[in-house]
Amino acid sequence: MQKTVFLGQKELGLELDYTFIPYYFGPFSKELQDDVYKLKRLGFIEIKEYVVEDPVTGAMMGFKKIYKITEKAQTKILDEEFKMFVTEKT
Incomplete structure (x- = not known):
């Protein structure tokens, strides 16, 4: 990110x-x-963290983060796009 x-x-x-x-x-x-x-x-994204290890030593090097947009955020985005569409048409 x-x-x-x-x-x-x-x-x-x-x-x-x-x-x-x-x-x-x-x-x-x-x-x-x-x-x-x-x-x-706010519940708009989810973050999953995974440990990153050195492939040779197995020592922890850090974290890998996976980000995902939640259904709540998708609904909010669609609502805003719909409002913009309706506003443009009127």
Whole structure:
């Protein structure tokens, strides 16, 4: 997630105003992390974490996170798109 948003800002020119610093596995933004966990608390995304181990030593290297948009978020997005569609038609 962090790297995707970083590249979106740098390569695609997305104006998201996140500040990134170099970190263990690539760019990291505390602000983005805070926003992601807020979305989780609001029930808009689910985050599953898996331990990443060194294939040779078996030592823990960190975590892999899988992000999923919840049904609540999908419904909210569809509701907003429908409202925009109706507004455009009137």
